[in-house]
Amino acid sequence: MSSVIRCYDIWNILFQHQRRNNLHLSKMRFTGAPIAALFSLATNVLSFAPPSSTTNQFLTYTPQTSSTSSLHQSSEEDGMMNNLDTALGSNWMKPSPDEISGITTQIMSQLKNQKDKDTIYMDIGIGGKEFGTGPLSQRMYNVMIGVAQRNFGSNIPNEVNKMYLMYAMDASAKEAVRAAMTNNGYEMDLGDDMAMQDVGAWGSVEAVQFLDPITGKPIEGEDGSKSYSSWMDAIEKGKWMPGDGFSFVVRRVPSVAKAMDLTSILNALDPDGKLREEAKEKGILLPDEEVASLQDLSVDCMQRVNAAPVDALGEENVFRGGESKGYNVISRGSLVRNADGTENGKTLMHVMDALANHGCLIVDLTNEDQKLDDAITMSKMWNTVENFFSKVLNNDSSVKGVPAMGIAKGVGSTTAMVGYASFKDGDNQFLETRIRRTDGALLPEETRAVVGDEGVDGMIDSFRIMSDVGKDIVRIVTAASSIDAEAFVTAGSVVSEKSEGPSIAGLSFSESLSFGNGEGPSEDDLLRGDILASDAAALLAEEIMDDGKPLDGSPDEGAVSMSPHRICRYSNGQSKKPNSEVFGAHTDTSFVTIVPAAAVSGLEVFDEDELKWYRPELKARKHSKQIDPVGDMDDKFPWHSRYLIVMPGELLQICSRNNVPAVVHRVVASSEKDRYSAPVLLRARPGTKMLVEKYMGSLENADKLLLECDGMKMEEIHDALQVKPSGQKQ
Ligand SMILES: O=C(O)CCC(=O)C(=O)O
Numbered sequence: 001m002s003s004v005i006r007c008y009d010i011w012n013i014l015f016q017h018q019r020r021n022n023l024h025l026s027k028m029r030f031t032g033a034p035i036a037a038l039f040s041l042a043t044n045v046l047s048f049a050p051p052s053s054t055t056n057q058f059l060t061y062t063p064q065t066s067s068t069s070s071l072h073q074s075s076e077e078d079g080m081m082n083n084l085d086t087a088l089g090s091n092w093m094k095p096s097p098d099e100i101s102g103i104t105t106q107i108m109s110q111l112k113n114q115k116d117k118d119t120i121y122m123d124i125g126i127g128g129k130e131f132g133t134g135p136l137s138q139r140m141y142n143v144m145i146g147v148a149q150r151n152f153g154s155n156i157p158n159e160v161n162k163m164y165l166m167y168a169m170d171a172s173a174k175e176a177v178r179a180a181m182t183n184n185g186y187e188m189d190l191g192d193d194m195a196m197q198d199v200g201a202w203g204s205v206e207a208v209q210f211l212d213p214i215t216g217k218p219i220e221g222e223d224g225s226k227s228y229s230s231w232m233d234a235i236e237k238g239k240w241m242p243g244d245g246f247s248f249v250v251r252r253v254p255s256v257a258k259a260m261d262l263t264s265i266l267n268a269l270d271p272d273g274k275l276r277e278e279a280k281e282k283g284i285l286l287p288d289e290e291v292a293s294l295q296d297l298s299v300d301c302m303q304r305v306n307a308a309p310v311d312a313l314g315e316e317n318v319f320r321g322g323e324s325k326g327y328n329v330i331s332r333g334s335l336v337r338n339a340d341g342t343e344n345g346k347t348l349m350h351v352m353d354a355l356a357n358h359g360c361l362i363v364d365l366t367n368e369d370q371k372l373d374d375a376i377t378m379s380k381m382w383n384t385v386e387n388f389f390s391k392v393l394n395n396d397s398s399v400k401g402v403p404a405m406g407i408a409k410g411v412g413s414t415t416a417m418v419g420y421a422s423f424k425d426g427d428n429q430f431l432e433t434r435i436r437r438t439d440g441a442l443l444p445e446e447t448r449a450v451v452g453d454e455g456v457d458g459m460i461d462s463f464r465i466m467s468d469v470g471k472d473i474v475r476i477v478t479a480a481s482s483i484d485a486e487a488f489v490t491a492g493s494v495v496s497e498k499s500e501g502p503s504i505a506g507l508s509f510s511e512s513l514s515f516g517n518g519e520g521p522s523e524d525d526l527l528r529g530d531i532l533a534s535d536a537a538a539l540l541a542e543e544i545m546d547d548g549k550p551l552d553g554s555p556d557e558g559a560v561s562m563s564p565h566r567i568c569r570y571s572n573g574q575s576k577k578p579n580s581e582v583f584g585a586h587t588d589t590s591f592v593t594i595v596p597a598a599a600v601s602g603l604e605v606f607d608e609d610e611l612k613w614y615r616p617e618l619k620a621r622k623h624s625k626q627i628d629p630v631g632d633m634d635d636k637f638p639w640h641s642r643y644l645i646v647m648p649g650e651l652l653q654i655c656s657r658n659n660v661p662a663v664v665h666r667v668v669a670s671s672e673k674d675r676y677s678a679p680v681l682l683r684a685r686p687g688t689k690m691l692v693e694k695y696m697g698s699l700e701n702a703d704k705l706l707l708e709c710d711g712m713k714m715e716e717i718h719d720a721l722q723v724k725p726s727g728q729k730q
């Protein structure tokens with residue numbers, strides 16, 4: 001039977017899944033703490049092997065005819081599946097008819113690492129030849145007879161023998177079904193109910209057919225029947241004997257979707273590799289393939305952008321974050337390093353979970369009300385934003401002086417734009433500002449005439465707050481990924497210090513060496529590697545991220561910062577829908593993009609763990625209600641001024657060795673309220689280079705993407721990422 005799922009559908013489903021199996025976090029070791037305990041992810045991922053190589057061309061998923069699944073299937077195939085003669089003898093499985101869940105839901109729940117362990121009832125057809133039901137039943141029978149002979153000698157009563165025959169048939173069928181399920185992402189789930197283990201109780205046998213031992217073709221039983229409706233009939237009427245191969249159909253086998261890695265899912269969906277070939281020809285990057293070049297990174301981002309749903313929900317219905325640690329708000333103060341130069345292990349976990357799995361991290365600038373100055377500064381920035389757009393909306397004459405969006409003067413780069421732009425008949429308006437590095441002024445300078453000196457200060461001061469947070473996050477992620485890769489670990493580098501004393505509790509240094517075969521790094525080597533990784537990552541953040549400040553000895557960096565601070569007004573006047581996408585899904589060519597939480601929610605990140613759009617501003621609002629239920633801070637700053645939402649961009653994906661994918665995000669606006677926003681896109685400082693050994697340690701531990709970037713000027717990397725196959729980028 002040909003495969004019923006078209007290439008496009010599979011990739012679409014799979015691209016909604018993060019490259020989780022590229023996250024080598026299971027190997028991560030943060031000064032000794034095994035990451036596996038902290039990331040349940042790796043331990044949930046099971047892989048499987050087919051029972052025999054012939055079963056490689058096995059199952060075809062066959063969704064219900066009535067299913068609302070978006071997967072394509074031809075009516076011819078529907079017909080086939082409803083025809084028992086065809087179904088008996090071939091290998092297939094599908095949800096039992098009263099199952100409402102279509103195939104998409106099932107695959108989704110596999111991808112979601114099986115958070116919801118719902119029982120799915122499956123109908124299954126097993127071809128006896130491929131699954132070796134003959135030899136299997138013979139082995140089972142022999143074991144039982146061996147035991148029985150101890151009780152009965154060689155005179156086993158006929159009735160007892162019949163029971164054994166039935167057990168042998170049933171047990172070998174059950175094993176075949178188990179193997180088939182495992183091979184296709186399911187597990188038979190008989191629960192704790194012992195009765196379910198009884199003959200026939202694990203599913204309802206519908207048809208049994210005997211096979212010719214030589215050709216494997218269907219043959220009639222001794223009474224001339226083509227098929228039997230139970231094991232007992234097959235034994236009594238057809239005279240089935242252990243060793244005789246048989247095909248069968250069984251209905252309503254309880255199962256649960258098993259967590260699979262992407263490769264396993266791909267293999268199950270595409271057993272003969274045809275779809276993989278098709279995808280390769282189309283230049284599609286497969287989800288289980290490494291992002292190994294800048295070109296791959298572009299393609300991958302585009303594919304993930306295209307896979308994200310376009311529809312928008314209202315604030316009441318949209319996903320507002322879940323239970324995992326990464327959704328929690330982190331305090332600004334937790335982003336700093338420990339006194340000994342190591343990263344804070346808890347922070348590292350929190351940041352990596354947030355960015356790698358959920359697409360953003362929410363930072364509380366006040367450290368839960370301990371420190372108010374930054375939130376107050378942010379509230380001044382919000383005043384500037386509101387003031388600017390109120391003048392725009394009122395056609396204030398001062399706004400006319402603000403230049404239209406264009407290349408900043410005297411920059412020499414076509415990417416450094418500043419100025420004002422309006423789209424969709426004024427539905428979306430933007431003012432792109434930047435810091436002039438040489439004197440710290442805000443561009444376009446004409447902004448001052450609109451918002452005043454205080455307004456300009458609000459922009460400049462808030463840019464500093466946001467870029468400092470961004471630099472800390474990039475340091476943490478880069479350090480975490482270098483630590484994971486052990487890129488700074490050299491075995492034996494700290495031998496002298498520890499040569500007399502014990503190095504691992506209870507072990508002398510030489511003992512601890514022999515513990516690791518004398519070759520592995522000691523705890524001290526690892527600790528030193530952690531500190532070096534963090535130092536190097538801090539240097540990366542300081543040097544190659546453009547914070548608008550001049551860097552000593554960098555003559556090529558240009559007069560204007562490459563990191564824009566964009567102020568935006570989004571409204572939804574043009575669409576007929578109450579909520580719609582006003583800034584479509586895209587990834588940013590930035591290290592991180594920082595969106596200060598807005599008063600009106602609307603930023604959505606595609607949560608690769610939940611496979612849905614997540615609106616972090618709602619999570620931030622909830623947090624503020626928890627820590628300040630009565631609005632004690634309202635006279636100092638509006639609630640949202642304390643929060644920054646940090647999103648990973650494409651440059652961070654490179655620095656993180658693909659551990660943190662650039663997040664797909666968009667803006668949704670409702671027809672009720674305009675949303676003002678003020679994101680900073682932290683980009684690279686011109687003239688600086690991605691020097692892997694300097695910033696990320698040993699080249700030996702670098703992945704292909706990083707190796708391609710090694711030695712490249714940051715603006716070259718930036719430009720290479722703008723060569724998009726298609727799709728929208730910022
Ligand atoms: O304004 C926002 O909330 C996000 C804007 C954005 O994604 C961008 O400017 O790249």
Ligand SMILES: [Fe+2]
Pocket residue numbers: 586587588593665730
């Ligand atoms: Fe963006």
